[in-house]
Amino acid sequence: DSGVTQTPKHLITATGQRVTLRCSPRSGDLSVYWYQQSLDQGLQFLIQYYNGEERAKGNILERFSAQQFPDLHSELNLSSLELGDSALYFCASSVAERAIEQYFGPGTRLTVT
Amino acid sequence: KNEVEQSPQNLTAQEGEFITINCSYSVGISALHWLQQHPGGGIVSLFMLSSGKKKHGRLIATINIQEKHSSLHITASHPRDSAVYICAALRSTDKLIFGTGTRLQVFP
Numbered sequence: 001d002s003g004v005t006q007t008p009k010h011l012i013t014a015t016g017q018r019v020t021l022r023c024s025p026r027s028g029d030l031s032v033y034w035y036q037q038s039l040d041q042g043l044q045f046l047i048q049y050y051n052g053e054e055r056a057k058g059n060i061l062e063r064f065s066a067q068q069f070p071d072l073h074s075e076l077n078l079s080s081l082e083l084g085d086s087a088l089y090f091c092a093s094s095v096a097e098r099a100i101e102q103y104f105g106p107g108t109r110l111t112v113t
Numbered sequence: 114k115n116e117v118e119q120s121p122q123n124l125t126a127q128e129g130e131f132i133t134i135n136c137s138y139s140v141g142i143s144a145l146h147w148l149q150q151h152p153g154g155g156i157v158s159l160f161m162l163s164s165g166k167k168k169h170g171r172l173i174a175t176i177n178i179q180e181k182h183s184s185l186h187i188t189a190s191h192p193r194d195s196a197v198y199i200c201a202a203l204r205s206t207d208k209l210i211f212g213t214g215t216r217l218q219v220f221p
Contacts (some may be wrong), residue, residue, distance in 0.1 A: 002144075
């Protein structure tokens with residue numbers, strides 16, 4: 001158990017809908033990272049927050065947004081969902097601002113039908 | 114061409130065999146991660162290294178910065194080692210770029 005929690009574990013929704021994925025980092029970790037793992041693209045970095053502020057951005061679509069709250073949990077919002085958004089979404093956390101060592105959550109499996 | 118390449122893509126071994134998974138990268142990095150993804154999907158960080166060699170139990174990771182190459186070795190492999198092994202390069206921009214993974218199956 002990495003200490004990182006993600007909810008929900010599974011999510012099934014229809015195209016065009018909006019969903020919110022939640023991540024709670026390990027106690028004491030200030031950085032949260034979001035990753036997408038799809039069958040055709042593999043693992044891709046989406047975005048990083050550090051202590052409430054956006055720190056780095058990767059291949060995140062404009063339809064996706066994220067935020068980190070004062071209690072350090074983070075939410076990833078996915079809107080206008082398309083079939084291609086079906087994937088495993090992982091969050092990871094680290095104590096530092098730099099991604100030296102990360103602890104991964106169990107992931108949220110999103111299926112868009 | 115992917116910035117991070119892994120080989121082989123698939124690997125089958127008998128229990129007890131010595132296993133090597135290779136990772137080559139074409140970009141400047143500040144560190145390289147090795148991750149293990151279990152069949153259920155969970156990801157575990159195995160190593161983070163920026164030079165030399167690290168060992169944890171039966172796992173050994175090495176990196177050659179000049180050659181832009183890293184290897185993950187598993188000694189005395191066991192069926193519970195069956196998983197996908199992923200290397201990920203940490204760029205100076207602090208973004209992780211992932212390889213496509215090596216699927217390992219170890220049979221008893």
